[in-house]
Amino acid sequence: MRISELSERSGVSPASIKYYAREGLLPAGERTGYNQTDYTDAHLERLRLIRSLIDVGGLSVAATAAVLTAVDAPDLPLNEVLGTAQQALPQPVAPPSRASVERITALAADHGWHVHPGNPGVRTAAAVLDGWAAVGRGDLESVLPAYARAADLVADADLDAVSDAVEAARAGRDRASAAQTVVVGTVLGDQLLAGLRRIAQQNAAGRRYGPPPEGNSS
Amino acid sequence: MRISELSERSGVSPASIKYYAREGLLPAGERTGYNQTDYTDAHLERLRLIRSLIDVGGLSVAATAAVLTAVDAPDLPLNEVLGTAQQALPQPVAPPSRASVERITALAADHGWHVHPGNPGVRTAAAVLDGWAAVGRGDLESVLPAYARAADLVADADLDAVSDAVEAARAGRDRASAAQTVVVGTVLGDQLLAGLRRIAQQNAAGRRYGPPPEGNSS
Numbered sequence: 001m002r003i004s005e006l007s008e009r010s011g012v013s014p015a016s017i018k019y020y021a022r023e024g025l026l027p028a029g030e031r032t033g034y035n036q037t038d039y040t041d042a043h044l045e046r047l048r049l050i051r052s053l054i055d056v057g058g059l060s061v062a063a064t065a066a067v068l069t070a071v072d073a074p075d076l077p078l079n080e081v082l083g084t085a086q087q088a089l090p091q092p093v094a095p096p097s098r099a100s101v102e103r104i105t106a107l108a109a110d111h112g113w114h115v116h117p118g119n120p121g122v123r124t125a126a127a128v129l130d131g132w133a134a135v136g137r138g139d140l141e142s143v144l145p146a147y148a149r150a151a152d153l154v155a156d157a158d159l160d161a162v163s164d165a166v167e168a169a170r171a172g173r174d175r176a177s178a179a180q181t182v183v184v185g186t187v188l189g190d191q192l193l194a195g196l197r198r199i200a201q202q203n204a205a206g207r208r209y210g211p212p213p214e215g216n217s218s
Numbered sequence: 219m220r221i222s223e224l225s226e227r228s229g230v231s232p233a234s235i236k237y238y239a240r241e242g243l244l245p246a247g248e249r250t251g252y253n254q255t256d257y258t259d260a261h262l263e264r265l266r267l268i269r270s271l272i273d274v275g276g277l278s279v280a281a282t283a284a285v286l287t288a289v290d291a292p293d294l295p296l297n298e299v300l301g302t303a304q305q306a307l308p309q310p311v312a313p314p315s316r317a318s319v320e321r322i323t324a325l326a327a328d329h330g331w332h333v334h335p336g337n338p339g340v341r342t343a344a345a346v347l348d349g350w351a352a353v354g355r356g357d358l359e360s361v362l363p364a365y366a367r368a369a370d371l372v373a374d375a376d377l378d379a380v381s382d383a384v385e386a387a388r389a390g391r392d393r394a395s396a397a398q399t400v401v402v403g404t405v406l407g408d409q410l411l412a413g414l415r416r417i418a419q420q421n422a423a424g425r426r427y428g429p430p431p432e433g434n435s436s
Contacts, residue, residue, distance in 0.1 A: 045353065052349035056310050058276075079427050086416050092274050092409075104417075113421035121416025128410040131270035135263065135402055139382070143403075146375035147410055148418075150368035155418030157364035159426060164357070184353055185361075190415065191310075192346040192365055194408045198304050198339025199322075200366075200373030201404075203331035208377060209297050 003029070006039045010047040017047065025050055025065050049180060057187035063088040067187070071179040078166050081179045085186035086120050096126030103129055111148050154193060161185055221247070224257045228265040235265065243268055243283050267398060275405035281306040285405070289397040296384050299397045303404035304338050314344030321347055329366050372411060379403055 007014045020026040026046055029037035053059045053067065070076055070084035104125045108115050115122065132140045162185070165178035225232045238244040244264055247255035271277045271285065288294055288302035322343045326333050333340065350358045380403070383396035 048352040052353055055312065056345050056349040058308065079423055082419065082423060086419070089412070089416075090276065094273065104413075107414075108417055108421075111418075111421075113417055114424050115417045115420050119417055119420050121413040121418075121420070123413070125410055125413030125417070127274050128406045128413065131274040131406050132402060134266040135270050135398060139379075142382075143372075143375040143379055143407075146371050147407075147414055150371040151411060151414035151418040153364050153368040153371070154361075154415055155422045157361040158415075158419055159422040161357070161361055162423070163426065164360075180353060184350060186419075188346045188349055189361075189365075190408075190412045192343055193369060193411055193415070194307070195322075195339040195341070195343030195346065196325075196365055196369035197372055197376075197408065197411070198307075199326055199331055199333045199337055199343070200329075200339075200369040201300065201304070201376055202333050202337050202339070203326075204370075204373045204377040205297055205300060205380070206332050208381065 001039050001044075003037060003039065006043060006047070010044055010051070012047050012051060020047070020050060020061075023061060023065055025061070025068055049184070052184060053187055056191055058090060058191070059088060059187060060090075063090075067183050071176060071183055076179075078162060078179060078182055081182050082162060082186060085183045089120065089187065089190065091120055091124055092127035094127070096123055096130050100126035100129035100133070107144055107148055111152065154189065158185060158189060219257050219262075221255060221257065224261060224265070228262055228269070230265050230269060238265070238268060238279075241279060241283060243279070243286055267402070270402060271405055274409055276308060276409070277306060277405060278308075281308075285401050289394060289401055294397075296380060296397060296400050299400050300380060300404060303401045307338065307405065307408065309338055309342055310345035312345070314341055314348050318344035318347035318351070325362055325366055329370065372407065376403060376407060 001009075003014050003017060006012075007017060010017075012020075017026065021028050026043060029039040029043065032038045050064060050068075053064045054061065059067065067085055067088045070081045076084075101122060104122050105115075105117075107125075108122075129140065162182055165181045168178050219227075221232050221235060224230075225235060228235075230238075235244065239246050244261060247257040247261065250256045268282060268286075271282045272279065277285065285303055285306045288299045294302075319340060322340050323333075323335075325343075326340075347358065380400055383399045386396050
């Protein structure tokens with residue numbers, strides 16, 4: 001298909017398509033003549049993946065490129081694809097305090113979690129403790145165990161999904177799509193959880209304080 | 219204190235301090251002479267709150283301003299402060315498909331959640347389903363129940379914390395700091411959960427596939 005059709009079907013502008021191709025996120029189309037390039041359904045699918053990671057997952061173009069490189073590496077174990085996806089997610093700029101890193105490490109130990117000290121989640125969670133310490137007055141300790149239990153629940157479901165993808169790859173099916181499943185699940189999972197948390201918060205608030213003032217809760 | 223000291227103690231540059239004051243996020247300091255302005259500890263505390271919301275929470279300056287307006291409104295019920303904080307969090311740009319909104323609404327009904335159709339979490343979670351449908355091959359349905367249970371767990375802990383803040387406000391203590399607790403908890407909670415999810419994922423992966431290749435998991 002021409003770039004105009006690819007643009008229409010993917011909802012991505014021709015300028016962005018060319019930009020993604022220049023940055024190596026999207027394979028180049030096939031030159032079929034002067035000023036004319038041909039694209040396939042594989043390009044369309046790839047564009048949808050790129051837009052999901054950027055629009056829904058909130059990844060930068062550079063982070064998306066890093067994740068797609070891991071998806072495309074034919075010999076990279078899926079387990080390491082997961083690690084690459086974790087690293088690509090946005091992280092706080094400032095390094096967290098030592099005390100907060102130690103608190104998160106202790107929380108992990110309480111839950112019997114074996115975790116690499118360089119795990120990006122340690123930094124993210126520790127930055128939250130620092131932010132809270134700077135401004136919060138309530139007791140963050142009281143919510144930590146519930147958050148840790150929730151993280152355990154979703155991580156188990158996540159790894160079940162990864163196992164399914166690994167099995168599919170072993171069964172001779174497409175390794176690239178298994179890797180894609182791992183990446184998309186890792187990136188979109190945070191957003192899914194954040195969205196459901198807001199819904200559950202509204203429900204919990206309604207149970208305690210009555211329906212919202214608009215009176216049109218459904 | 220002078221702006222130089224405020225800058226040093228908060229880690230925020232004088233240019234950013236002036237910018238936040240112009241945008242209404244930070245009250246103006248007191249003019250004490252030609253080209254000289256005096257700031258108090260309240261300014262320092264406010265700057266720390268602003269930086270937590272922006273750096274750790276990922277809010278834009280405009281979203282931070284909206285949230286701080288809710289924190290400062292003396293008569294706004296804390297319940298509505300929570301709603302304002304929810305609305306301020308980043309949301310996907312494109313509206314989700316009707317089918318995905320219905321799927322999330324059905325999931326909420328399965329969990330006995332009463333939710334306003336305009337809840338921003340519905341849009342966020344539905345956008346994830348759309349993103350997944352566009353590229354994912356695995357079965358998202360298999361992970362949804364675990365995510366919903368996790369959301370329930372954290373929302374209950376969140377609302378316990380809100381209740382504590384409400385009680386503190388009723389007991390005649392500072393309403394502004396109760397509102398601040400609600401806002402900071404809502405915004406930072408997503409990041410805390412995302413961080414713990416990565417730690418728990420690494421633990422779950424290690425349990426299934428052995429320690430990471432670096433061999434230095436602790």
